[in-house]
Amino acid sequence: MKLITLIIFSLLFLLLLDRVASKGSVKAQAVTPPRGWNSYDSFCWTVSEEEFLHNAELVSQRLRSHGYEYVVVDYLWYRKKVPGAYPDSSGFDVIDEWGRMVPDPDRWPSSKGGKGFTEVAKKVHSMGLKFGIHVMRGISTQAVNAQTPILDTTKGGAYVEGGLAWRANDIGIKERTCTWMSHGFMSVNTELGAGRAFLRSLYEQYAEWGVDFVKHDCVFGADLDIEEISFVSEVLRKLSRPILYSLSPGTSVTPDMAKKVGNLVNMYRITGDDWDTWGDVAAHFDVSRDFAAANMIGSSSLMGKSWPDLDMLPLGWLTDPGSNEGPHRNSKLNIEEQKTQMTLWAMAKSPLMFGGDMRKLDDTTYKLITNPTILEINAFSSNNKEFPYVTGSHAPIINHHHCSSPLSCHKTKGGRSHTNSLTLMSCKETKAMGWSTETFDQDLDQVCWKDAEKQVAAFCLYKRKARMTSDEEVGYCNQCSGKTQLLATTKAAVCLGASPKQRLTSKELKRGSLSTCKRDANQMWELNTNGTIRNSYSGLCATVQALEAVPVGIRSWVATGRRGEVYLALFNLNQAKTTISTQLSNLSKVLPGVSLGVAYKCSEVWSGQACHISRDSISMDVEAHGAALLVLVSNRS
Ligand SMILES: *[C@@H]1O[C@H](CO)[C@@H](O)[C@H](O)[C@H]1NC(C)=O
Ligand SMILES: *[C@@H]1O[C@H](CO)[C@@H](O)[C@H](O)[C@H]1NC(C)=O
Secondary structure, three states, X not given: OHHHHHHHHHHHXXXXXXXXXXXXHXXXXXXXXXXXXXXXXXXXXXXXXXHHHHHHHHHHHHHHHHOOOEEEEOOOOOXXXXXXXXXXXXXXXXXXXXXXXXXXXXXXXXXXXXXXXXXXXXXXXXXXXXXXXXXXXXXEHHHHHHOOEOEOOOOOOEOEEOOEEOEHHXXXXXXXXXXXXXXXXXXXXXXXXXXXXXXXXXXXXXXXXXXXXXXXXXXOHHHOOHHHHHHHHHHHHHOOOOOEEEEOOOOOXXXXXXXXXXXXXXEEEOOOOOOOOHHHHHOHHHHHHHHHXXXXXXXXXXXXXXXXXXXXXXXXXXXXXXXXOOOOEEOOOOHHHHHHHHHHHHHOOOOEEEOOOHHHOOHHHHHHHOOHHHHHHHHHOEEEEEXXXXXXXXXXXOOOOOOOOOOOOEEOOOOOEEOEEEEEEOOOOHHHOOEEEEEOOOOOEEEEEEOOOOOOEEEEEEEEOOOOOOHHHHHHOOOOOOOEEEEOOOOOXXXXXXXXXXXXXXXXXXXXXXXXXXXXXXXXXXXXXXXOEEEOOOOOEEEEEEOOOOOOOEEEEEEEOOOOOEEEEEEEOOOOOEEEEEEHHHHHHHOOOOOOOOOEEEEEOOOOOXXXXXXXXXXXXXXXXXXXXXXXXXXXX
């Protein structure tokens, strides 16, 4: 009897300890860069409960022991997947009586009966994982239009102030819609008690569902809404359940902007969307260098630490940006480019959110994302920064101009060839004007962008009359009447598409913008008489600018390890194999106090080979777009 009492008391005591410990963790969130899986790169917005849980199960089995602990449902989980619904459509969302988004019951059957994500969160937790969701800024246009009442969670029932029951249309700021989803969401006025009550009612509900992570979108970078971020952060801090706070996206983010939010959140994107193109990977070097130099990596936050986020890892089995048709291709990055991405993401201590479909995880990708040295550096290294003391030499690079399509390359009058870039922007911008239509032949009109002097056609697309190929497509695109597809050539059925999310990084008109013509909103364009062309998917207009050059040259990063080791990453951004050299004595210039002595052991992580050091110098042949990652250990240690 006594023994049993003792056991019971011990159990109660342990339970209490556990409680105290978990309370304590509210203050110590994200002590290392968060790691997990996100549905966006492989499912766009249309992931179902079954697909999500299947992926989560596989994350639990294969990645959890490597620190991947969050599984995150990306955007529009509340949107009905029916003909006519697309990211910037309106009227297809499932909202509750208080104007809050709830999961689409057809895609998320366990949400029926007002249960929201409770059941999904429970299952995720039973797998030993944490559950995350994507949410948009402010309030949905649909709630504003429906004039839904606002829930006062402090009193229960409708929010009443000054004798008035406030409604969604009183708090939504119609002039401040989300740029890339202008029909979907708008900011909420946080100066109003009702506005604050609404936001509180959202995040308290997420906590009730069992959410551990929110990815708050369209509030940062070019769409900065500091008031909302500040208020949401305050609500999250008061919750008994710790919720990790992540911001997205990160177009035009500077360290100064990040300093304003760094202590309010746990991670924030510092670039636009990263997809599987070399240009996207290469575009991350400068920005991560700047954030490292500004001491933003792992800076302290009121909720633990905060991490500059380089975005998901588009590796393995993916869908196209903005494409709902499901997973259908392997990452377009070659193996060297993939190693470069993993190496930079590790050295810059970015959160690691794998984007590939777990059901098709191949061995190469698995080894890349679970490489023990990469994960050790990502979580535990310090003094991470760019290392400028490297030199490179390579055989002369022949600059090939890839004129695979009239869009990617064109010759101006003077005969100089340059690459054009397509950017999406608000249709109100005069910079978006510059398109005109000319008849090409009987069936085809040309839609041409004229250069700044409006004399030379910078490039032309071909307008095709809508031609339905199947009943399903007719149904799917019933919002597309009066709109047209723009073909790249007259011969192949290759169409211009645009994803509002892709716009955020893609300054170039990359191959990803051209794909087999499909009658989906992504590829539908409306021609306005004022010379703008509006994309149905994003509601944004296209403009053409000269391509910002993809960085070339060599880069290097250093960091120190937990056991006194030094990590030295050598990156070759050139299109040719390059020999990258450095003198190790120069390490002390950027790592004060770090001295390896005269004798080192050196190994290269990706090849597993020892590296050759001759006296103080080290030279590595690094493949085009590739990386070498050296681990230097003093012989004396
Ligand atoms: C290392 O430092 C020395 C002395 O400051 C300098 O001459 C040399 O160029 C540096 N090496 C590299 C690879 O930058
Ligand atoms: C061009 O016309 C469209 C459609 O009428 C309008 O929405 C847009 O604001 C106009 N843009 C400019 C720059 O005048």
